[in-house]
Amino acid sequence: xxxxxxxxxxxxxxxxxxxxxxxxxxxxxxxxxxxxxxxxxxxxxxxxxxxxxxxxxxxxxxxxxxxxxxxxxxxxxxxxxxxxxxxxxxxxxxxxxxxxxxxxxxxxxxxxxxxxxxxxxxxxxxxxxxxxxxxxxxxxxxxxxxxxxxxxxxxxxxxxxxxxxx
Numbered sequence: 001x002x003x004x005x006x007x008x009x010x011x012x013x014x015x016x017x018x019x020x021x022x023x024x025x026x027x028x029x030x031x032x033x034x035x036x037x038x039x040x041x042x043x044x045x046x047x048x049x050x051x052x053x054x055x056x057x058x059x060x061x062x063x064x065x066x067x068x069x070x071x072x073x074x075x076x077x078x079x080x081x082x083x084x085x086x087x088x089x090x091x092x093x094x095x096x097x098x099x100x101x102x103x104x105x106x107x108x109x110x111x112x113x114x115x116x117x118x119x120x121x122x123x124x125x126x127x128x129x130x131x132x133x134x135x136x137x138x139x140x141x142x143x144x145x146x147x148x149x150x151x152x153x154x155x156x157x158x159x160x161x162x163x164x165x166x
Contacts, residue, residue: 009080015156021066022153028059033142036135063110070103102152113141
């Protein structure tokens with residue numbers, strides 16, 4: 001295995017590779033959640049909230065994409081470590097299982113947010129004002145996404161470092 005390939009595997013299989021984006025995306029989702037609350041409390045007009053909706057679409061893509069990366073970590077570690085029959089493959093199993101579970105959850109949440117977004121866009125074509133409905137659903141899904149991401153970050157960070165050497 002080349003040095004470059006070893007470096008790539010070392011970075012991708014490191015728990016920090018999962019934690020940094022989780023925290024970053026959590027901050028982004030938290031800011032969108034705060035904007036939803038501002039709109040529902042009447043501190044933002046519809047024009048301002050429309051920009052929040054556009055930003056939320058980008059964050060939905062991040063949720064789905066990073067969820068897929070987390071979900072695929074198991075495959076990546078098996079490819080790298082099974083080729084050498086590495087004894088650390090078993091040590092990665094707890095992190096792989098955690099990553100796979102929470103990655104799937106992020107994909108489901110991202111798809112649910114996108115489904116609600118597409119339904120509300122369709123209803124807006126009939127000049128139905130459903131911004132409050134959209135803000136409530138956005139708030140609920142964003143809070144669920146925050147809980148899942150923070151729980152995933154805690155579980156990934158709390159995996160015994162000494163035992164797993166990750």
